Amino acid sequence: MHRSTKAFLFVSTFATLFVVGMSIEPRRGQSQQVEAPQAPVEPMFTMPKSGPFxxxxxxxxxxTAIAAWARSGHADATSESFTHWDEEGKIPAACATCHSGEGFRAFHDLDGSPKGMSEDPFPVGGVVDCETCHNEGMARITEIALPTGAMHPVRGGEASCVTCHQGRASGASVNAAVDGLDDDRPDAxxxxINPHYNIAAATNLGGYGQLGYQYPGKTYSGRFNHAKPVxxxxxxxxPHSLEVATDTCLTCHMSDDxxxxxxxxxxxxGSGDTKQGIFHDIDVNATLLxxxxxxxxxxxxxxxxIYDGARYPYFFNDANADGLADEAGGRATSYTAFTPRLLKAIYNWKFVKADPGIHVHNPHYALELLYDSIEDLARSTGRDMSEFDLLR
Structure with a gap:
């Protein structure tokens, strides 16, 4: 190549680079760095399209039902209702009927077991699961045995509720314990006698069920039947969350509380106040009792x-009247001076308190049991019922 040609190519190339350089030189105030565009990175793998699925x-x-059940007490595997027997590693059959789905199905012969109480305990770790209530065999259950021994007819989905919310004692249990004893003489x-817990079925049945202690010569309200459609x-x-459907209340009542x-x-x-809810009357009379x-x-x-609701059996000796439960061996001593009259009144007090919704399930029965228990104790301590101004 001739020298003149080489010189021309050099000058042309230099000029071109200079012009290009001038064209991409950033203006004053602009960043001095220009990032080169990044090439797209191919994924290591790709998920196939799911189509309509x-x-x-x-x-x-x-x-929806499963989610509601999961947040209910029936599904709470950490609650005392289901963990009480963890140390023993097994649940007695009498308890498993309601504290284990497996025990419930066995009791009602829903799993092919002989109907009735099993002779063997059940494993811990269960809850009131779906199959406890959603079992085709439930349709065959037409009556439930109450603690009195009476058979109570049930319909629809009542069987599971009545089985486990009827309590485990009755007025007959109290009568059997005090039979032949002097009303006011302590007996070691x-x-x-514990009615048990959350006994809504027992309170709802009222005098018909006879699960509270009913004083001789008194009459008691029967099953509390709400207006239709209740x-x-x-x-x-x-049925799954167990929450109260307040819209139902508002069908007839002015409040959902x-x-x-x-x-x-x-x-x-005795207050004369009829504007407050009936819950208040029951609560005041229970406190008086x-x-x-x-x-x-x-x-x-x-x-x-002494009453201590956090420790079974709840009633303890306080021989020195210092307001604290007596202890022996580091443990509170159970009350040992029960008289028949005292046992009856305490059973009714606990019966009313064992149903947090008794003011809805059967307020009349609650008030009658409280009144009669108050009257019986007042008479034996020289108190006049007229001073309380109560109505039965």
Missing amino acids: APESISIPNA DLRF ATCVSCHE AKAIRISRQSYD MSLIEDYAVQVAGTSI
Whole structure:
């Protein structure tokens, strides 16, 4: 190549680079760095298209019901209702009927087991699961045995509710314990009789069920029947979450707060206030009964009594009347000065308190049991019922 040609190419190339350089030189104030465009990175693998079966389009059968059940007490595997026997590693058959889905199915012969109480305990770790209630065999159950021995007819979905919310004792249990004993003489063999817990079925049945202690010569309200369409437990309770369906309340009542509802136009607690809910009358009379129980324990039984709702069997000795339960071996000593009269009153107090919704399930029965228990203790301690101004 000629020297002149080489010189021309050099000059041309230099000029071109200079012009290009000038064209890309940043203006004043602009960044001095220009990032080169990044080439797209190919993924290591790709998910195939899901077509019509995208996750968001797939529905889970009964998802709403399952979610509601999962947040209910029936599903709470950490609660005392299901962990009480963890140390023993097995649940007694009598308890497993309601504290284990497996035990419930065995009791009602829903799993092919002989109907009735099993002779063997059941493993821990269960809850009131779906199959406890959603079992085709439930349709065959037409009656449930009550603690009195009476057979109570059930319909629809009532069987599971009545089986486990009827309690485990009755007025007959109290009568059997005190039979032949002097009403006001302490007996070291008498022990607190526990109606059990959350006994809505027992309170709802009222005098018909006879699960409270019913004093001789008294009459008691029977089963509390709400106005239609309220006919069964699930008329008011969502069957999976167990929450109260307040819309049902508002069909007839002016409030969805059950504690504020009142139908009766008379006061039962002596206050004369008929604007507050019937819950208040029941609560006041229960407090009065406990006060009389404490007075009777000192004046008649001769030993102060302490109630502690956090420790079974709940009623303890307080021989020195210091307001603290007596202890032996590091443990509180159970009350040992029960008289028949005291045992009856305490059973009824606990019966009323064992159903947090008794003001809805059967307020009349609650008020009658409280009134009669108050009257019986007042008479034995020289109190006049007229001073309380109560109505039965």
